[in-house]
Amino acid sequence: MRYPAVAGAFYPADRARLAALLDQLMPAPATEMAAMGVLVPHAGYVYSGACAGAVWNAVAVPERVLLIGPNHTGRGAALAAAEESHWATPLGQLAVDRDLLEALAARLDLLRFDSRAHSAEHCLEVQLPFIQRRRPDVRIAPLVLGVTAAPTLRAIGRALAEVIESCPEPRPLIAVSTDMTHYESAEVAREKDRAALDCLEALDGEALARVVRQRGISMCGAAGAVVALEALRIVGARSGKTLGYTHSGEVTGDDSEVVAYAGMVFC
Template sequence: MPQVRQALVAGSFYPAEPYRLQAWLQQQLAVPSSSAAPALGLVVPHAGYVYSGAIAAAAFAQVAVPPVVVLLGPNHRGQGAPAALYDQGGWQTPLGPVAVDEALAAAVLAEVPGVAADPAAHAGEHSLEVMLPFLQWLRPDVRIVPLMLQAWSLADLLTMGQALASLLQRWPQPSLLLASSDMSHYVTATAARAQDLPVVERLLALDAAGLYRQVHQARVSMCGVYPVTLLLATLAGLGCRGGELVRYGHSGEVTGDEGSVVAYVSALFR
């Protein structure tokens, strides 16, 4: 019987009741954007929908979701393989199951160095789960390849990105790369912007090495630096030349407290 990962943060990060979740998605994504079109990549935040959902939705609304989405997210808990792939079965959300694209997952295991099959590592992690309702709403038959990263060197991530780009160029079905990350954590809104904007500049320039170094040298508490670096390295190999900022914001815009915020960005790569 195929393994199914049950929803972990339904009811906390996003509504657990299908009708409430559908109503929220309808409000955020009901009107198709005139610019909705195929894309190579997305970067979106993964906090609770009340805080970052609108920032993520603004990017999702501009994308025609293809049959397969490769999900790249951080491993907040630090458990399991350094690059843990959920390679079989599916993921459950209040909107129903999402199937893993097992053929592409097997190819990733065979061709991308450092990746290991480790579904158990995903059991307690939220960074990819919160992406799924957006994808299901926009394309109910979407299939996913969920890959979760711990700390990697820049050289390793660039090598992994080259291998993943080569694989996706040869793959018979179109795919979307989606990296999940929040930006600065628990600093003032002013400090968050000062720390984050140089990182966002590197992000939009498709500068994987520059983003990696900026985050580490400036000690920016960007939780998804490793998946985003991998995304940029892969996009460069796919011929992407740069990205566009969709929206930047922070939790203080919702809570009214700008003394300690978590910041978020969404960006789109054609």
């Protein structure tokens, strides 16, 4: 069992309080967009919960969700799959889709099943209550990565596409967890992030990697986004749509140094 690392900090640890907050962030009626992928932020819910909730409330959540995020802690393997059979949140347990992860591992020598990479990592954990509230019987396939080399990211994306295409309908949803620009003014963050969002909306992973590098965009999940864009393009997605963009200054009132958040769907 993988137990919560940031319950009580990033989101309520109390089941009833968490459920009530999620219902505020995802007010009924939920729409059922047939998305192939999503991009969601992973800060504390007070900062990015509304942005994440808008995305999770907009899509039809299938039985299987593959989550990709950055390894903030630096622990464990460079590409790490969840080792535990279940992950817990205050809302209950979620089953890990071992079959999906094994299929990916069969195509990627780099992939390791490594609990160290996930035990203290928050980027995927904060998505789980949203997913559970929408689809209690969901199975999750959590991946975190610390690798950034472009050829490796493309190879991971191609392997992921092969696995997705081998699955019966409805196919697994690819969920990328990332925040956008960190610790710049709101104005600078918005300008930089617009360039990144243009690449994301065009499903252009190579352009995203180039823009992030050339513009110095501190998008923590950029590598995972490049992986996802490669896979989504192969499996037939045509474009991305930005559903929301916000930053921490809208909560703190201080626009001088913010962390920015975006929510997107890919169809």
